[in-house]
Structures are given as structure tokens and as C-alpha cells.
Amino acid sequence: MFASYAKMWVMTTRRIPAFLRTFCQSKRMLHQVDIEASALLQNNLLQRNNTLYNYGSGTIRCTIFDNVGQYHPIEMKRRDLVSKHELLPRDLRKIERSRKQDLVPSLLVRQNGILISLLTTRALIKPDMVIVFDSVGSGISLDSRTHKKFIQGLELKLGNQVVNKDTLPYEFRALEAIFVSALSNMSSEMKVLLTVCNGILEDLEYSITRDKLRFLLVQNKKLTVFRRKAVLVREMLNDILEQDDVLCGMYLSDKLRGNLRAKDDHAEIEMLLETYYSHVDEIVQTVEGTISNTKTTEEIINIVLDSNRxxxxxxxxxxxxxxxxxxxxxxxxxxxxxxLENFIEETSxxxxxxxxxxxxxxxxxxxxxxxxxxxxxxxxxxxxxxxxxx
Structure with a gap:
């Protein structure tokens, strides 16, 4: 019996090294899998961040204007755009968001440039260069009449210093061209909406039909969206006018020459922005008046229908x-x-x-x-x- 126990002990001790070797190999394999999973997760996170900020991948089609208004289209890498022009990776979101319907305008002042996003226009303004990003949205293509008119107006405005001796700095002339184009498009859209809406309101004074009421509802929704867009532009201008440091930072030419502006020395850009603020406010007031007339007409129609009922x-x-x-x-x-017999039958x-x-x-x-x-x-x-x- 002792011999059998000794034999079993020898067999068991022989199996232990093999088990240890198997255990060590499994542990090394799990460690290798963990390293590969960590590397894959890190690559996914890096790719996700690059996708979130659109940084380091792909190119952006844009049009570059020089200091005399001459322009040429190019394709620029996102990494080069951020590194050469001192932008932040998150600034690319504003540029790429133009592919969708982005109603929120913005004007960001950077170290050596102004990044503006206004309606369908995305541009980077520098002291001697303007980069217009061609990824316009809201159904406006690069071959459209509106975009071509904007490019021609910007070319003419940037060349005014050579032709007409314009005293405004280069960056202010670029801003003026962008605001003029945006306000022109807003005014044209407003005229179309007001003409259609006023025509429906006049027709409703003579007869009330179901089709007219449905058409009025659709136009009222379009007017509400347009009003929201104009209000956002007005709020953006109002916020900029209240920030003295932003107004002073928009003097890119003086900043390039080393001339630092005082905190309250921004009369030129303030007057320029206040002019456009008044125009946008007039558009908002006009649209709000039409919306008020539409709501009044709807209330009168409801009163008439209630009276008929x-x-x-x-x-x-x-x-x-x-x-x-x-x-x-x-x-x-x-x-x-x-x-039945009654006395009435017997009388005449x-x-x-x-x-x-x-x-x-x-x-x-x-x-x-x-x-x-x-x-x-x-x-x-x-x-x-x-x-x-x-």
C-alpha cells in the first residue's frame, strides 16, 4: 500500500510543472489580449476626437482672397488650417456645421484672425487675407447666383482700397462685404414671405376657405423660423457691441503693426456694427408686425367661425x-x-x-x-x- 501511495505522489508531482506551464501561458495570453484591447480603445478614442473636431483628417474646399481682392480656390487640410492660421480644433465644427442647417451665427476673434459664421457664410478674416469656406448649406450651391454674387461683391470690396482709396482697414472691408451679402439675402427672403402672407390675409377678408387657412399656417411657420434667424443675428451683434475687448481685438491690421488699441478706442467698428444692427432690428420689427397681423387675423377668423356655429x-x-x-x-x-262622444260634436x-x-x-x-x-x-x-x- 505504501508503494502505491508513493507511485501516486510521483505521478502527481510530475503533473504540477505541466499545469504551471499551462497556467503561465494562459496568463501571458490574457495579458497580451489586454494590451491589444487597450491599444484598440486608445485608437478608437483618438479617432473619435478627430471626428468630433474634424481635425487632422480630410480637406476643406475654400476660396482665398489676397490683399487686393484677387481670389483662387484651393483645398486645404484641416491640420494645416489649424496650425498655420492659429485656430482651435473646435473652431472647425463651426466651419463644417454649414453642411447642415445652422441658424446660430457667431463671430470669434482669435489671435490673428476673425472667424465668422453668418447664415450661409463661413469665413476666416486675416489682416491681408480672407478665406471663404465653400461648404455652404441651406440648399445654396457653389454655382448658385447668390454665392457668385457674394464672391463678386467681396472681390470688389477688398479691391476698393486700390481703386477708390477706401480708408477702412482690410478686415473691416471684408466684414462689411459679408454683412451686406447676408442682409441682402435676408431682405429678399423677407420680401417674398411678406408678399405671400399679405396676399393670403387680403384674400381671407373676402372668403374663408380651408385651403387658405392651411396655406396661412404654412406661411406663419416660415415667418416664425425667419424671425428666429433674424433675432439670433441681432443678438450676436448686440453681444459683440457690449464687449470692448472683442471690438478692440477686431483691429487686426493695427495688431499686426504692433499698435495696441485702448479699451474704448473702437469707434469705427462700433459704428459699422451698429449700422447693421439697426438694419437687422428693422427686419425683426417688420416680421414681428406681420406675425402679429397673422395672429390677429386667425383670432378674428376663430371669432367668426364661433359666431357661425x-x-x-x-x-x-x-x-x-x-x-x-x-x-x-x-x-x-x-x-x-x-x-269618443263629447259635447263639442253637438255644437256648430x-x-x-x-x-x-x-x-x-x-x-x-x-x-x-x-x-x-x-x-x-x-x-x-x-x-x-x-x-x-x-
Whole structure:
């Protein structure tokens, strides 16, 4: 028995190194899997951040204007755009968001440039260069008349210093061209919306139809969206006008020459922005007036429809009262026409008596019902003695 136990012990001790080797190999394999998973997770996070900020991958199509207004289209890498022009990676989100409908405008002042996002225009303004990003949105293509008109206006405005000796700095002339284009597009869109909406309101004064009301609802929604867009532009300009450091930082040419502006020395850009602020505020007020007229018309239409429904209800009530009043005459006539003996049949004035009695009962009951209906129609609180007004 001792020999058998010794043999089993020797076999067990021989199996332990093999088990340890298997355990160590499994541990090394798990450690290798953890390292690969960590590397894969790190790569995914890095790719996610690059995708979030659109940084380091792909190119952006843009148009570059020089200091005399000459332009040429190029494709620039995102990494080069951030490194050469001293932008932040998150600034690329504003540029790429133009592919979607982005109604929120912004004007960001950087160390050596101004990044502006206004309606469908995305541009980077520098002291001697303007980069217009061609990824415009809201259905405006690069070959559209609106975009071509904007490019021509920007080229003409940037070349005014050479032709017409414009005294404004280069960056202010670029800003002026962008704001003029944006306000021109807003004014054109506003005129179209107001013309259509006013035409519907005029037609509703003559006849109210279901199609007109549906069309008015659609136009009212478009006016509300347009008003929101104009209000956002006005709020952006108002916020910029309240920040002295931002206004002073927009003097890129002076900053390039080393001339630092005082905190309250920004009269030129302040007057320029206030001019456009007044134009945008006028657009907002005009649109709000039209929306107010539309809501007033809708309320009047609802009042008219309620009045028509009330008249139909009153007509139905009058018919019901007339039917009830005729019930009295029918009841009297049915009593007279029963196959029972009564003293009225023996007289010569029975028919006249029954007819007169039926007419009188019908008239009295109808008049009493109409009188009660008129009392219910009165809306005077003082006429009701049971109501105490304190």
C-alpha cells in the first residue's frame, strides 16, 4: 500500500510543472489580449476626437482672397488650417456645421484672425487675407447666383482700397462685404414671405376657405423660423457691441503693426456694427408686425367661425321650439279627433273653438320659449340678481 501511495505522489508531482506551464501561458495570453484591447480603445478614442473636431483628417474646399481682392480656390487640410492660421480644433465644427442647417451665427476673434459664421457664410478674416469656406448649406450651391454674387461683391470690396482709396482697414472691408451679402439675402427672403402672407390675409377678408387657412399656417411657420434667424443675428451683434475687448481685438491690421488699441478706442467698428444692427432690428420689427397681423387675423377668423356655429345652434334650438309648440296643437287636435262622444260634436262652433285654442297654445308656447332663449343670450352680469359682484 505504501508503494502505491508513493507511485501516486510521483505521478502527481510530475503533473504540477505541466499545469504551471499551462497556467503561465494562459496568463501571458490574457495579458497580451489586454494590451491589444487597450491599444484598440486608445485608437478608437483618438479617432473619435478627430471626428468630433474634424481635425487632422480630410480637406476643406475654400476660396482665398489676397490683399487686393484677387481670389483662387484651393483645398486645404484641416491640420494645416489649424496650425498655420492659429485656430482651435473646435473652431472647425463651426466651419463644417454649414453642411447642415445652422441658424446660430457667431463671430470669434482669435489671435490673428476673425472667424465668422453668418447664415450661409463661413469665413476666416486675416489682416491681408480672407478665406471663404465653400461648404455652404441651406440648399445654396457653389454655382448658385447668390454665392457668385457674394464672391463678386467681396472681390470688389477688398479691391476698393486700390481703386477708390477706401480708408477702412482690410478686415473691416471684408466684414462689411459679408454683412451686406447676408442682409441682402435676408431682405429678399423677407420680401417674398411678406408678399405671400399679405396676399393670403387680403384674400381671407373676402372668403374663408380651408385651403387658405392651411396655406396661412404654412406661411406663419416660415415667418416664425425667419424671425428666429433674424433675432439670433441681432443678438450676436448686440453681444459683440457690449464687449470692448472683442471690438478692440477686431483691429487686426493695427495688431499686426504692433499698435495696441485702448479699451474704448473702437469707434469705427462700433459704428459699422451698429449700422447693421439697426438694419437687422428693422427686419425683426417688420416680421414681428406681420406675425402679429397673422395672429390677429386667425383670432378674428376663430371669432367668426364661433359666431357661425352659435347661429347654427340657435337656429336648431328655434326649430326645436317650433316643433315643441306644434306639439300642443297636435295634442288638442288628437283629443278632438278621438272616437269618443263629447259635447263639442253637438255644437256648430266646435271646430273653430279647437282650432283657435290650438293656435293660441302654439303661439303662447313658442313666444315663451323665444323669450327664455333671449334671456340666456344676454351677457350682462348686472341683470342677474343672484350674482354678487365685490
Amino acid at each position: 352659435n347661429q347654427l345652434m340657435l337656429l336648431g334650438i328655434r326649430f326645436a321650439m317650433g316643433t315643441l309648440s306644434l306639439g300642443a296643437a297636435l295634442w288638442i287636435g288628437s283629443l278632438y279627433g278621438m272616437n 262652433f266646435g271646430f273653430i273653438l279647437v282650432t283657435t285654442l290650438g293656435v293660441l297654445c302654439t303661439s303662447w308656447l313658442f313666444a315663451y320659449s323665444i323669450k327664455q332663449l333671449h334671456k340666456l343670450q344676454k351677457m350682462s352680469l348686472a341683470a342677474n340678481p343672484h350674482i354678487n359682484i365685490k
